[in-house]
Amino acid sequence: MFSATADGAATRVAVTVTAAVVSATSRAVNGIAMRLMVNFRSGAAVRPWIPPPESAVFPLPADTKIRLEGVNVDRTTARAWLATALAEARAGLAEGGIPIGAALYGPDGTLLGRGHNRRVQDGDPSTHAETAAFRAAGRQRTYRGTTMVTTLSPCWYCSGLVRQFGISRVVVGEATTFHGGHDWLAEHGVEIVLLDDVECVALMRDFIEKHPALWNEDIGD
Ligand SMILES: [Zn+2]
Numbered sequence: 405m406f407s408a409t410a411d412g413a414a415t416r417v418a419v420t421v422t423a424a425v426v427s428a429t430s431r432a433v434n435g436i437a438m439r440l441m442v443n444f445r446s447g448a449a450v451r452p453w454i455p456p457p458e459s460a461v462f463p464l465p466a467d468t469k470i471r472l473e474g475v476n477v478d479r480t481t482a483r484a485w486l487a488t489a490l491a492e493a494r495a496g497l498a499e500g501g502i503p504i505g506a507a508l509y510g511p512d513g514t515l516l517g518r519g520h521n522r523r524v525q526d527g528d529p530s531t532h533a534e535t536a537a538f539r540a541a542g543r544q545r546t547y548r549g550t551t552m553v554t555t556l557s558p559c560w561y562c563s564g565l566v567r568q569f570g571i572s573r574v575v576v577g578e579a580t581t582f583h584g585g586h587d588w589l590a591e592h593g594v595e596i597v598l599l600d601d602v603e604c605v606a607l608m609r610d611f612i613e614k615h616p617a618l619w620n621e622d623i624g625d
Contacts, residue, residue: 482575485553496520506533511549517541534562557584577604
């Protein structure tokens with residue numbers, strides 16, 4: 405009913421639907437838990453879809469494009485990556501800046517770029533942690549399979565960046581002190597790993613308490 409091809413690492417499978425009805429035959433490819441992303445031609449948002457039991461048959465509009473993405477970033481990996489973003493946040497704080505850090509990781513786990521908020525240091529309100537990491541990564545042919553790791557839930561500006569460039573996943577250190585656009589990203593098919601990291605929370609809480617005016621300036625309040 406459908407054809408599937410996996411790349412060398414088998415972390416990504418492209419599936420093209422050739423019939424209006426597709427059998428869900430597998431929940432895993434090469435041992436990697438798979439998530440099916442369905443992009444209906446009607447223009448509806450790409451969204452995660454949980455395969456029904458193996459025997460189930462489900463209807464899809466003809467020519468529907470679907471893709472399977474490997475969900476192989478476990479929380480241990482996510483926490484290791486968060487350490488990079490947290491080090492950036494601490495570096496920013498040491499410079500007298502707002503302690504938010506980020507890092508962009510490639511599909512194979514390579515660190516592509518890292519950075520931190522530089523509103524105070526550069527007098528530049530557009531340099532958020534995520535944009536700094538994004539710029540440090542330079543030009544990438546595609547952002548498919550990449551992961552943006554950030555110490556704090558991304559603001560609308562940075563959530564827009566994630567969607568604009570098709571970054572597949574966002575690891576969020578915490579969303580307690582600030583709840584940004586990560587729910588919106590999840591609704592649009594971006595995988596969100598929310599870690600509720602106590603160090604990230606403590607860092608922001610302490611900063612907001614000591615510098616409320618600077619914090620309100622950064623979030624546009
Ligand atoms: Zn931002």
